[in-house]
Amino acid sequence: MDFEHADALNQAIRLLSLRHRARAASLLAPLGLHPGQEALLLELTRTGPMIQAQLSEALGCEPPSVTLMTRKLEAGGHIRRTPAPSDRRASIVELTDSGKALAEQVKQLWCALAEETVGGLPAETVAELPGILKTLTGNVDTRRPHHPGGAGTV
């Protein structure tokens, strides 16, 4: 691949992250959330109570990040951490009622953001997009074993 194409792609990915994150930040700010925290709330909504190691895996970020995120969300009263009875090292993380209510609001914003994001694209492209992005992600994911032929986990 020639440099111009490569550069266009890499730069486009970098700018998309910056802008999408910034837009998410401006939408989440009125709820008192910083971008990244919404992912934790939504994961708990999807999967239910889980320990931090599972959150770390699900969110794709490292344990120390989870420590900080959970601490702040706990301080805000949105989640609760209770020692796991079966494993005294682990904490079970779960949503409080306030957290559940907040997650519902986040869901609304999330839909609005997604619609805003794909505005002007043909429906066909929009339908393919998550699969394409997951393929890209899998291709550069140094965490997992590798996902070699991955034409999309759609």
Added chain:
Amino acid sequence: MDFEHADALNQAIRLLSLRHRARAASLLAPLGLHPGQEALLLELTRTGPMIQAQLSEALGCEPPSVTLMTRKLEAGGHIRRTPAPSDRRASIVELTDSGKALAEQVKQLWCALAEETVGGLPAETVAELPGILKTLTGNVDTRRPHHPGGAGTV
């Protein structure tokens, strides 16, 4: 748009940023660069000497970020900042010889990263990808006036 689709999209964008950046970090580390700095070097390669305000615009990040990036790259000997003769507020930023050499290495990595990133996708999709990503970016870009109908600035 229903929540599942919206969530899939937003989450895919978030994960792609994390992973693409992490992969870039691991490729750039041997050159002594942190991700983000390569963008500044490449921009100077593309456009030539420019002042920080132009860099801020071109890179899509805020002036204080440019201050820090330029300071570190200057400390590393890769760029040089000289006062602009016509405007005593501004600094002209330009690559040193070392910086030019480094930028050439970054270009190699950049091509390799892009190829790795799009692995397994049909050529057709790869060709469309930068345009699609730019459309997405434009849709959530709160910096510019707005880019409403934007079906792609390809």
Added chain:
DNA sequence: GCATAATAGTTATGCGCATAACTAATCTGT
């Protein structure tokens, strides 16, 4: 049963990015 390895979580530290508040220089209107 006990030394060793593996795992859950935390703290410390550093980078990139942001916003807010500031200084210094340039531009503008009257």
Added chain:
DNA sequence: ACAGATTAGTTATGCGCATAACTATTATGC
């Protein structure tokens, strides 16, 4: 020509993310 607005850049501070080093607990091999 001079007051006020704009612009270039910096410092201070805070968040999300990372890695490295650490503690406490649980699992494993002999």
